[in-house]
Amino acid sequence: MPKEYRTIQEVAGPLMLVREVEGVAYNELGEIELADGERRRCRVLEIDGTNALVQLFEDSTGINLADSVVRFTGRQMELGLSPDMLGRVFDGLGRPIDGGPEIIPEKRMDVNGVPINPAARSYPQEFIQTGVSAIDGLNTLVRGQKLPIFSMSGLPHAQLAAQIARQSKVRGKDEQFAVVFAAMGITFEESDYFVQSFRSTGALDRTVMFSNLANDPAIERIATPKMALTAAEYLAFDRGMHVLVILTDITNYADALREVSAARKEVPGRRGYPGYMYTDLASIYERAGRQKGKDGSITMIPILTMPEDDKTHPIPDLTGYITEGQIILDRELYRKGVNPPINVLPSLSRLKDKGIGEGKTREDHSNTMNQIFSAYARGKDAKELMVVLGEAALTDMDKLYAKFADEFEKVYVSQGYEANRDIEETLDIGWKLLEILPRSELKRISDAFLDKYYGKV
Numbered sequence: 001m002p003k004e005y006r007t008i009q010e011v012a013g014p015l016m017l018v019r020e021v022e023g024v025a026y027n028e029l030g031e032i033e034l035a036d037g038e039r040r041r042c043r044v045l046e047i048d049g050t051n052a053l054v055q056l057f058e059d060s061t062g063i064n065l066a067d068s069v070v071r072f073t074g075r076q077m078e079l080g081l082s083p084d085m086l087g088r089v090f091d092g093l094g095r096p097i098d099g100g101p102e103i104i105p106e107k108r109m110d111v112n113g114v115p116i117n118p119a120a121r122s123y124p125q126e127f128i129q130t131g132v133s134a135i136d137g138l139n140t141l142v143r144g145q146k147l148p149i150f151s152m153s154g155l156p157h158a159q160l161a162a163q164i165a166r167q168s169k170v171r172g173k174d175e176q177f178a179v180v181f182a183a184m185g186i187t188f189e190e191s192d193y194f195v196q197s198f199r200s201t202g203a204l205d206r207t208v209m210f211s212n213l214a215n216d217p218a219i220e221r222i223a224t225p226k227m228a229l230t231a232a233e234y235l236a237f238d239r240g241m242h243v244l245v246i247l248t249d250i251t252n253y254a255d256a257l258r259e260v261s262a263a264r265k266e267v268p269g270r271r272g273y274p275g276y277m278y279t280d281l282a283s284i285y286e287r288a289g290r291q292k293g294k295d296g297s298i299t300m301i302p303i304l305t306m307p308e309d310d311k312t313h314p315i316p317d318l319t320g321y322i323t324e325g326q327i328i329l330d331r332e333l334y335r336k337g338v339n340p341p342i343n344v345l346p347s348l349s350r351l352k353d354k355g356i357g358e359g360k361t362r363e364d365h366s367n368t369m370n371q372i373f374s375a376y377a378r379g380k381d382a383k384e385l386m387v388v389l390g391e392a393a394l395t396d397m398d399k400l401y402a403k404f405a406d407e408f409e410k411v412y413v414s415q416g417y418e419a420n421r422d423i424e425e426t427l428d429i430g431w432k433l434l435e436i437l438p439r440s441e442l443k444r445i446s447d448a449f450l451d452k453y454y455g456k457v
Contacts, residue, residue: 002071008032011063013263014219016042016054018070024052027076027112032056035067041093042070043077043219045264055260057093057219076112079227080105081234085208086178089195092212092224098195111226113233115286122290124324127355128244128299131167131420132160134342134413135349137430138369139327141299142355143170143242144290146323148250148302150316152309155329158190159417160340161246161303162197165207167420168244176241179203182210182228184221185252208235218256225253229287229298236296243298245288250281250304254315270314278318285322325349338414345377361423364453367445368430372408374444375437379405397441404436431457 007019016032028044040063046053054070079094082103089098094111096102124144130136141147151157165179181198183191191211198204208231212224225247235241247253254273261274269275288300302323306316309331320326330343356365379401386394386402394402412429415421421429431453434442439454 002073005070008065008068008070011060014056014260015263016056018052018054020050021052024072028072029075029077030054030070030072033069034062035064055219058217076110078108079111079230080108082106083239085231087205089209089211092210092216092220094227109230109234111230113229113287116289116291120291122292124290124351125354127360129169129171129423130164133415133421133426134344135327136423137426138344139347139349140352140355142351143299144297145351146285146288146300147325147349148304148319148323149327151303151305151329152331153305155334155341157303157329161248162194163417164301165246166201166203170242178235178241178243179207180228180232180243180245181207182224182247184212184224184249185214187214218259221253221256225284232298236298237291237294240295242296245298245300248303250302251315273314281318282322324351338409339416342413362427364449365427367449368427371434371442371444372430375401375404376408400437404433407436408433428457
């Protein structure tokens with residue numbers, strides 16, 4: 001029977017100080033029983049001698065210091081795991097919220113996880129088809145990769161996230177594929193949109209969803225991605241599945257981290273975020289990957305809205321250091337009606353060359369990708385020149401490149417949120433666009449591929 005303490009000294013926001021405790025450990029779970037019998041969960045944040053600083057998972061209102069009892073369980077935060085989690089919706093602490101029964105766990109795992117030993121990692125090299133041309137064709141996602149989406153407030157990153165979750169697959173292999181979707185600090189409407197979107201397409205059957213709403217406690221928001229990754233590790237490394245983890249919105253997670261840090265009166269770092277935010281984000285992102293000797297894999301797409309549309313803000317800045325590239329959504333493209341508004345020029349997948357080519361996508365992928373990047377960049381420059389000097393100042397070739405840039409945005413990038421293009425269709429669209437330019441301009445594509453595909457697709 002756990003020992004009971006009636007020694008709560010003070011409560012400040014999500015934190016509570018309990019005195020004269022014995023044998024209590026960092027990160028240990030506890031519960032507070034109020035005078036009316038209501039129970040709330042908490043976790044030990046800090047031990048100083050016989051004093052324990054405790055973090056509350058629920059609201060602190062109504063806690064009477066004299067009449068409330070605290071018990072510590074001797075366990076850290078765990079998640080009960082079972083294959084039955086697929087097709088279910090949980091809250092940020094892993095409790096079912098879809099009206100279904102409780103999960104009967106096959107095993108329980110500590111949600112804090114263990115980082116993958118770098119020496120035990122396998123190199124990511126297998127192509128994942130998302131069905132989105134701007135990603136598959138130009139910023140290819142590879143199994144085991146961490147590829148964040150940098151968005152801006154008001155842009156349709158939720159639709160893009162749902163599209164990727166619905167459409168993603170590994171081609172040509174009959175392998176078990178699952179999606180773990182974790183939403184942090186979103187509205188009820190957004191949460192409902194994700195659930196309905198997955199349900200209507202049947203994608204919910206292979207999805208485990210964790211939903212933390214904006215009105216849920218900040219502390220639950222901090223636990224949500226850890227719950228999701230624990231479920232992903234179980235499915236990937238215990239069940240041999242290939243798991244795509246989508247986390248949205250990392251900005252809400254970092255803001256919750258800052259809120260708790262401020263309540264603890266810690267010395268703030270950049271923009272008020274705690275100095276350990278880099279380490280904290282790394283402890284989440286680095287749980288993705290492939291392990292030698294294990295069949296499964298975890299691929300991660302974290303989504304974050306850049307505060308004030310600023311790429312140098314600490315959250316996107318630190319995320320960029322830890323992950324392998326970024327997909328950037330652009331407000332200007334969105335205003336033009338391009339959906340999804342992916343700006344391919346500043347976007348980057350650092351592992352794309354590992355997942356493309358013969359036997360993975362198609363032999364001409366690398367050549368056409370480089371040519372399209374080059375032609376689009378030159379077309380954008382020509383269009384900027386046109387704005388300043390007028391169309392008359394452009395050469396005939398510059399006008400062709402400007403036309404290519406417009407058509408590329410309209411046809412290649414702007415495919416909407418329902419179109420699911422396989423990689424062959426994406427590559428063929430690229431060839432059709434390249435026909436706008438004369439063959440002599442396509443210097444980044446080998447003659448063999450030009451003979452085979454130029455004007456023949």
